[in-house]
Amino acid sequence: MTALQRITKELQDIADNPPGQCSAGPVGNDLFHCRATIMGPRNSPYEGGLFDVAIDFPKDYPFKPPHIKFTTPIYHMNINTQGGICLDILHSKWSPGISLSKVLVVIGALMNDPNPAHGLREDLRQEYLRDKASYIRNARKWTQMYASN
Secondary structure: OHHHHHHHHHHHHHHOOOOOOOEEEOOEEEEEEEEEEEEEEEOOOOOOOEEEEEEOOOOOOOOOOOOEEEEEOOOOEEEEOOOOOOHHHOOOOOOOOOHHHHHHHHHHHHHHHOHHHHHHOHHHHHHHHHHHHHHHHHHHHHHHOOOOO
16 A cells, blocks of 8 residues: 555545544645644643644554644643644654554543653643643643634
8 A cells, every 4th residue: 555545544534434523634735734623622721722743654654653743832841832742652762553543542642641641841841740730730721822714
């Protein structure tokens, strides 16, 4: 199966059976460049927000992971200011058996459950560890400013 066939199948699977609170589709006619929207998980500081992510598939997908980054600003210790995500399945733990649908679900789970052991933003990691209530307030504030309609 070629990369294009695999991407087509995965996008159709997402359209037919959306994973959790996510949607995804191509940007224009180029299936190698997609966009997904993730709804902020319930009972998280991101609840009520809509977060856009850019997805760029390499030509040798699924043997290499897609490049995924948030385009909506988000206050999260595991997501840097450029939208890059610290998530092992997008890097060292990638496997061709992982689908885009699974990746989107895991990103949603990360939004709900930050990982202080692998913080990309040290200031936010420290705030989370020292004053979790402040971190949650700030994450809610950013969600209202940047991810609400």
